[in-house]
Amino acid sequence: MHSGRRPRAPRALQVAALTLIGACSSFTPTNDHSFRPPAEYRAWFAKTQACSGLQGDFDRIQWYIVDGTEFDCPGGKCVGRWNSDHSIFISQAWTSNEMVVRHEMLHDLLGVPGHPDPPFGNPCPLTWATWKGADSTATATPPIAGRAVGTGTPNID
Numbered sequence: 001m002h003s004g005r006r007p008r009a010p011r012a013l014q015v016a017a018l019t020l021i022g023a024c025s026s027f028t029p030t031n032d033h034s035f036r037p038p039a040e041y042r043a044w045f046a047k048t049q050a051c052s053g054l055q056g057d058f059d060r061i062q063w064y065i066v067d068g069t070e071f072d073c074p075g076g077k078c079v080g081r082w083n084s085d086h087s088i089f090i091s092q093a094w095t096s097n098e099m100v101v102r103h104e105m106l107h108d109l110l111g112v113p114g115h116p117d118p119p120f121g122n123p124c125p126l127t128w129a130t131w132k133g134a135d136s137t138a139t140a141t142p143p144i145a146g147r148a149v150g151t152g153t154p155n156i157d
């Protein structure tokens with residue numbers, strides 16, 4: 001009887017399936033709609049200013065809803081995206097998610113697209129790994145999975 005063992009094939013020929021779309025310096029998603037932020041957003045902005053110690057101007061932010069659960073962005077697929085011209089895009093499915101919305105607000109307060117820590121993570125837990133939910137007394141929990149949509153930790157630019 002044959003042993004069934006096979007020599008292991010080298011994995012050097014693995015091909016990355018990622019398709020990166022470059023040259024997206026001026027980002028504008030399709031199917032976006034300007035919208036007036038709900039009153040709740042103003043409260044979230046105040047909380048984000050408080051945790052970061054930064055001062056911004058809520059009324060200069062241009063808000064856009066993008067149809068669906070996520071949209072194409074320079075990093076792949078996003079549920080939220082901030083642009084340096086003070087525009088913020090949120091996918092329709094995530095417009096009431098405090099972490100996603102406040103994450104984008106913190107970008108606007110900082111004026112940079114990256115996630116320097118501080119203030120991302122500490123003192124503002126506005127990342128998937130650090131968000132503890134609206135209950136600030138909760139202890140650290142694993143990253144949110146399968147919430148709202150089943151994609152685990154969607155990209156928030």
Ligand SMILES: [Zn+2]
Nearest residue numbers: 103113156157
């Ligand atoms: Zn971000």
